[in-house]
Each structure stands twice: as structure tokens, then as C-alpha cells.
Amino acid sequence: MPYLQTNDSTQLYYRDWGTGTPVLFISAWAFSGAMWEYQMLNLNEHGLRCIAFDRRGHGRSDDPGRGYEIDRLADDLAEMIEQLDLRDLTLVGNSLGCGEVVHYLARHGTSRIARVVLMSGVTPGMIRSAENPQGFPKEASEFAIARMQQDRPLYMTDGAIKYFGLGSTWPGPPLLSSEMVQWAVRLILECSPKATIECFRASAQINFLPDLPACTVPTLVLHGENDQVAPLDLSGRRTARGIPGSKLKTYPGGGHGMFLTHKDRINEDLLTFIQD
Template sequence: MPYIHTSDSTRLYYREWGMGTPVLFVSAWAFSGAMWEYQMLHLSERGLRCIAFDRRGHGRSDDPGRGFDIDRLSDDLAEVIEQLDLRDLTLVGNSMGCGEIVHYLARHGTSRIARVALVSGVTPGTLKSAENPQGLPKEAAEFAIMKMQQDRPLYMTDGAIKYFNLGSTWPAAPLLSSEMVQWAIRLILECSPKASIECFRISAQTNFLPDLRACTVPTLVLHGENDQIAPLDMCARRTVQGIVGSELKTYPGGGHGMFLTHKERLNEDLLTFIQG
């Protein structure tokens, strides 16, 4: 099995498809690298080397019950890049993964990185603060954690409607089949309960605004106009303001889970950006 062995003796599983210019995918909160199935298939068949790893406590990686702080998670990303000796690399993040990417850049620099794509990112932060008055109150984040502790499968299943912007018609919604939604929920539930809760807290509470200055490579921000998890104005527009020279593309009708609901357009936008 392909594993990266980190400096704190945690094994991180990764999958790799294709040959050519490397692209490393960093997953959303509670998702393993398997979430990128449709992006990796598309891009690997078009001359790119696609790699996705499972964050600690996720998927087939070890669940050490520790190391769920943003420094350690970004260092895990660094160790994946270094041990696979990836250079001229495109980093593609989704949701929480976008925070890990910009924090990695702040801690480790851009010497190996050619470009960055941030999809449905939570940067620069979703928690309410003086800089972000429309953000999520800390009490709301802790309430969500309490609901996970009470009934995690129910919390994740109920959250899918908001996550994919399906509306009240789910499971008979036109955006995704009910089977696709159930697949996504199964992936989330494979995540360790400890990892789910700790990463949720880190993703909600971390202020990534200072890290954005470290993103000095070409950066593409892709975001849904109807994202209910990381609203466009709160996250994507503020991210673009913080990254000099970055470009924002918005998706009409797009929610937070565009890697599935808008996968065809997303795939083409990523391919154009990487090969352009």
C-alpha cells in the first residue's frame, strides 16, 4: 500500500494516477482523497500526474488521535510533497483543504509550488470576529460539535442538503442522484469521530488571513454563488482581496460541494488553469 510516513510516525495513505506535471489534491473537512475521483480521472487522462492523500484520521490513513492542529496538518502536507519529491506542483484544495494549503505556504514557502487552485474555500475564515462580523458565532460551532457527538450519522446526512445546495426536493433533486449523495455521506462517515470534531473546530476557528500573503504563485479561486457553508462574500471575495493577482471564478447556483454538482465545469477550469 502506498503510504507516506510522517515525522511523528503517522502513515498517510495516498493514491496516484497518471503521468506528467504533478497535481496534488487536498481534501475537504471529513473527506478522504477519494472525494476527488471525478477530478483525478478527468485530469489524469489528459497528461497530468494526479495525487490525493488521506489526511490523518481520514480514509485509509492512520488515526493517531492527535496532531489535529493546523500546524501539524500543514506539515503533513509538506511531508507528502517532500517524500514524493513533487516540484512544479499544482496544489488544489477544497474547503478546509484550502486553509491547509495557504498555511503550508506560510510555513514552508513556494519553492516547489507552481500554482494554487482554491475550490469552495473556507479562507480567510468563517468565525465571527471584528474583521468578519458576518461570520459564524463560536457558540454555533460548538453546537454543531455537540450534534456530532450525539448522532454523527444524522448530522452528516442532514448537512448534505445544505452542503450540496439540494433544496427541499432531496433525494429526488436534479443536481445529484440520491446514490451520489449517499456515497459522499459514506466517505464522510469513514472519517474518525475524533478527527471529524477536531478538524471541524480547527477549520472554524482558524484565521487564515495572515497566511494569504504567502500565496505568491498564480492562484485561481473557484466558488459557488450559493455556497451556504462558506458564503461567497465572506470567503472567496475576501480571499481574492488577500492574495495579490489572484483570479475569482464564480459558479451560478453552485453550493459548497461543486466537486460533484459542477464537476464538468470544475474539471475544465482546473485543466485550463494548470495547462495554461
């Protein structure tokens, strides 16, 4: 099994397919690298080297019960890039993974990075504040954590409808099969409950706005117009405005889980951007 050991002795599992130009996928909150199955298969068939790792406490990686603050998560990403000696690299983040990407750039720079894709991101910030009046009240995140602590399987299963935009009145998202939804929920429940809750706090409460100017490489922001988890106006549009020269592409009917509901369009846009 391919594992990488961080400088705090945490073993991180990763998938590494192919030998072409590298693309590194950083997963959504509560998902392991397995979530990228359909993107990795497609891009690998087009000659790209596709890599995805399991965040600490996720998937097959160690569950150390610590290290879920954003600095450590960004440093884990840095260690992955450095130990695999990745260069001319495309970083593709999803949801919390977008926060890890921009924080990595702020802490470690862009010398190894060719381009960035931020998909369904929670950047630049989700919690309501004076500079973010559209954000969610802090009490909402604590209520969600309390529900997870009470019945995590129920919370995640109930959330799938909202996450994937199923049942939307918008004309966009194709309905996923029940088997696909069950697979996604199963991936989530395989993650450590400690990691799930601590990373939820990180994704909900951190202000990534100061990190956005560090994204000085070509950047594509992909966001669903019906994202109920990280609404377009709160997240995607503000992220694009905070990164000079970035391109925002919105998906009519797209919810938060576009990596599955809109996988064909996502794959096409990723390939076009990477090969441009």
C-alpha cells in the same frame, strides 16, 4: 498500498496516478482523498499526474488521535510533497484543504509550487470577530459539534442538502442522484470521529488571513454563489482580495460541494488553468 510515514510515525495513505506534471489534491473537511475521483480521472486522462492523500484520521490513513492542529496538518502536506519530491506542482484545495494549502505556503514557501487552486474555501476565517463581522458566532460551531457527538450519521445526512445546494431556488446545481449523495455521506462517516470534530474546530475557528499574502504563485479561487457552508462574500471574495493577483471565478447556483454538483465545469476550469 502506497503509504507515507510522517516524522511523528503516522502512516498516510495516498493515490498516485500517472507520470505527467503533478497535481496534488487536498480534501475537504471530513472527506478522504477518494472525494476527488471525478477530478483525478479526468485530469489523468489529459496527461497529468494526479495525487490525493487521506488526511490523518481520514480514509485509510492512521487515526493517531492527535495532530489535528493546523500546523501539523500543513506539515503533513509538506512531508507528502518532499517525500514524493514533487516540483512544478499544482495544489488544489477544497474547503478545509484551502486552509491547509495557504498555511503550508506560509510555513514552507513556494519553491516547489507552480500554481494554486482554492475551491469552496473556508479561508480566510469563518468565526465572527472585530475584523470579520460577517462571520458565524462561535456558539454555532460548538452547537454543530454537540450534534455530531450526539448523532453523527444524522448530522452528516441532514447536512447533505445544505452542503450540495440541493433543493436550491437558484437556477444552477443539477440534482445529484441519491446514490451519489449516499456515497459522499459514506465517505464522511468512514473518517475518525475524533479527527472529524478536531478538524471541524480547525476549519471553523482559525484565522487564515495572515497566511494569504504567502500565496505568491498564480492562484485561482473557485466559489459557488449559493454556498451555504462558506458564503461567497465571507470566504471566496475575501480570499481573492487577500491574495494579490489572484483570479476569482464564481459559479451561479453552486453550493459547497461543487466537486460533484459542477464536476464538468470544475474539471474544465482546472485543466485550463493548469495548462495555461
